[in-house]
Amino acid sequence: MAAAKKTKAAETEPKASKAKTTKPKAAKAKAPEAKPKPVKATLTKEEPIAARAKPGPARPRGDALERGDLFFFYRPDVDDEAPGGIVDVRRFHLVLRPEAGDLVRVITVGRKTLPGSGPDGGNHWAFVDRVFRDPEQLKEALGATTYETETQGERHLPEARPAGEGVYALVRHGRDTVLAYALELPERPGEVQAAFGIEAQGRFVVSIKNPEIESPPGLGLDAGQRAELPDELLERFGARKWHPADPPAFLDHQGVELILIGGRVAPDDELGIELEPQPEDEANAEVFRDLHLDRSERTLRPLFEGKWA
Numbered sequence: 383m384a385a386a387k388k389t390k391a392a393e394t395e396p397k398a399s400k401a402k403t404t405k406p407k408a409a410k411a412k413a414p415e416a417k418p419k420p421v422k423a424t425l426t427k428e429e430p431i432a433a434r435a436k437p438g439p440a441r442p443r444g445d446a447l448e449r450g451d452l453f454f455f456y457r458p459d460v461d462d463e464a465p466g467g468i469v470d471v472r473r474f475h476l477v478l479r480p481e482a483g484d485l486v487r488v489i490t491v492g493r494k495t496l497p498g499s500g501p502d503g504g505n506h507w508a509f510v511d512r513v514f515r516d517p518e519q520l521k522e523a524l525g526a527t528t529y530e531t532e533t534q535g536e537r538h539l540p541e542a543r544p545a546g547e548g549v550y551a552l553v554r555h556g557r558d559t560v561l562a563y564a565l566e567l568p569e570r571p572g573e574v575q576a577a578f579g580i581e582a583q584g585r586f587v588v589s590i591k592n593p594e595i596e597s598p599p600g601l602g603l604d605a606g607q608r609a610e611l612p613d614e615l616l617e618r619f620g621a622r623k624w625h626p627a628d629p630p631a632f633l634d635h636q637g638v639e640l641i642l643i644g645g646r647v648a649p650d651d652e653l654g655i656e657l658e659p660q661p662e663d664e665a666n667a668e669v670f671r672d673l674h675l676d677r678s679e680r681t682l683r684p685l686f687e688g689k690w691a
Contacts, residue, residue, distance in 0.1 A: 445553075445654060445655070446551040446552060446553050446655045447551075447552040447553060447554060447559065447627075447628055447629065447630055448480050448481075448551065448552040448630040449480070449481050449549070449550070449551045449552075450478055450479050450480040450481045450549070450550060451478075451479045451548070451549060451668055452476070452477065452478055452479075452546075452547070452548050452549060452550040452563050453476075453477040453479070453544060453546065453548075453668075453669055453673070454474075454476060454477070454544065454545040454546035454547075454575075454578065454580055455474075455475040455477060455524060455542040455543065455544055455545060456471045456473070456475070456494075456542060456545050456574075456684075457471065457472050457473040457475070457539070457540065457541070457542040457543075458470055458471060458472060458540045458543075459471065459472040460537050460538065460539055461537060461538050462540065463540050464691070465690055466690050467577060467690070468494055468495070468577045468578070471494055472539070473490055473494070473542070474490070474491050474494040474495065474578055475489065475490055475491070475511065475524075476488075476490075476491060476496075476508070477489070477520070478550065478633065479672075480630070484515050484516060484517070485513065485514075485515060485634065486513070486514045486515075486517060486519075486520050486673075487510060487512075487513050487514075487633050487634070488510070488511045488512040488513070488514070488520065488523065489508050489509070489510055489633070489640075490508060490509055490511040491506055491507075491508045491642065492506065492507045492508060492509075493506050493507070494578065495578050495579040496578060496579035496580060496584065496586070496642065496644070497579070497586050497643060497644025497645070498579060498644045498645060499581065499584060499585070499586075499644055499645065499649065500644070500645050501645045502645060503586065503643070503644020503645030503646070504643075504644055504645070505641050505642070505643050505644075506641070506642045506644070507601075507602070507639070507641060508639075508640050508641070508642055509602075509603055509637065509638065509639045509640065510609070510633055510634075510635060510636055510637060510638040510640075511636070512636055513634055513635065513636050517672060517673045517674050518674060520673060521673060521674050521675060524541060524675070525541050525542075526538065526539060526540050526541040527539045541680070543680050543684050543685075543691060544669045544675065544681055544684060544685045545574050545575060545578055545580060545685070546565055546567060546568070546571075546575060546580050546685070547565070547567040547662065547667060547668060547669050547685065548563050548564050548565040548566045548567070548659055549563065549564055549566065549657055549659050549660075550562065550563040550564075550657075551563075551653075551655050551657060552588070552627060552628075552630050553653045553654065554626075554628060555587075555647060555651070555653060557626065558587045558589075558626055558646065559588050559589075559626035559628045560585050560586070560587055560588070560647050560653060561585065561586055561587075561588050561627075561642075562583075562584070562585040562653060562655070562657060563583065563584050563585070563657070564582070564583045564657040564659040565580070565581075565582050565583070565659065566659045566660060566661070566662045567662050567667060567669075567685050567686060568685060568686055568687065568688045570582075570688065571688055572687060572688015572689055573688055573689060573690065574684045574688050574689060574690055575688055583649075583657075585647045585649070585653075586642045586644045586646070586647070587642070587643040587646045587647065588627040588640055588641075588642060588643075589624045589625065589626060589627070589640060589643065590624065590625050590626070590627050590632045590633075590638060590639075590640050591623065591624060591638075591639040591640060591641070592616075592619040592623050592625070593608040593609050593610070593611060593616075593637070593638070593639070594616070594619075595623045597639075602639055603637060603639060607637050608637045608639065609635040609636060609637035609638040610635070610637075611632070611635055611638070615631065615632060615635075624641070627640065664677070664682065664686070667685070669685065679691055
């Protein structure tokens with residue numbers, strides 16, 4: 383691949399023109415042709431995620447259906463303030479915040495893990511849990527709550543904790559829609575990220591379920607929980623059960639069911655886009671600055687150290 387890049391650079395660099403000497407009676411001489419300078423692949427020194435990616439020259443951002451910020455959250459089980467593993471987790475959420483506007487989508491993943499990136503990545507069912515127009519609404523939804531039950535009395539549901547922050551793009555890839563992401567935090571994924579299948583970079587296919595087609599008994603959302611899509615989106619299904627997440631507006635509706643498919647898009651498949659993660663620290667982490675989460679050991683430790691809290 384490096385040889386191909388050098389050839390392209392050589393084709394675009396003009397050659398020096400042939401010239402005559404100005405000395406009288408001297409023999410004509412040709413000016414030597416300028417040799418093309420080799421092109422070296424460079425990496426962004428200040429970007430740890432890019433340093434772990436395959437080296438290559440800078441590319442344009444390319445076209446994407448949607449770009450934005452991505453966050454991962456996990457909520458411990460009832461009355462469990464100190465989870466030590468995924469068995470102690472009640473819910474795992476993928477939060478998408480598109481670049482344009484204040485929209486925030488909370489997607490709950492049923493199996494509490496992302497699909498793997500290998501050939502046996504698997505298909506993981508998920509659904510759009512909530513859609514917010516104000517980060518304060520998201521903060522409230524992820525916060526701790528106490529409720530009464532008839533059999534066990536008062537129960538406490540701990541607040542959700544951030545497990546990752548990064549950038550994402552939704553991209554057309556053949557007939558599929560691919561969600562590609564790159565982490566900004568933590569700089570190096572730890573035990574928390576490993577439990578949820580969160581890698582430094584990931585990509586999986588996203589397919590939307592036709593809400594008018596029934597699921598097998600015991601699977602998926604109940605009829606009263608499913609999304610009521612506008613006609614312009616519903617008509618795209620025709621008689622099909624699944625449709626790519628194109629347009630991304632499918633994800634703007636609470637109750638939309640989807641499948642995350644791992645292993646269908648190889649890490650080196652060309653998507654025509656460039657993700658641009660930026661170094662983050664506690665001062666500029668967007669989960670605190672924009673989503674207004676409170677700073678505490680329970681939010682800082684899993685996000686920066688990759689350890690349970």
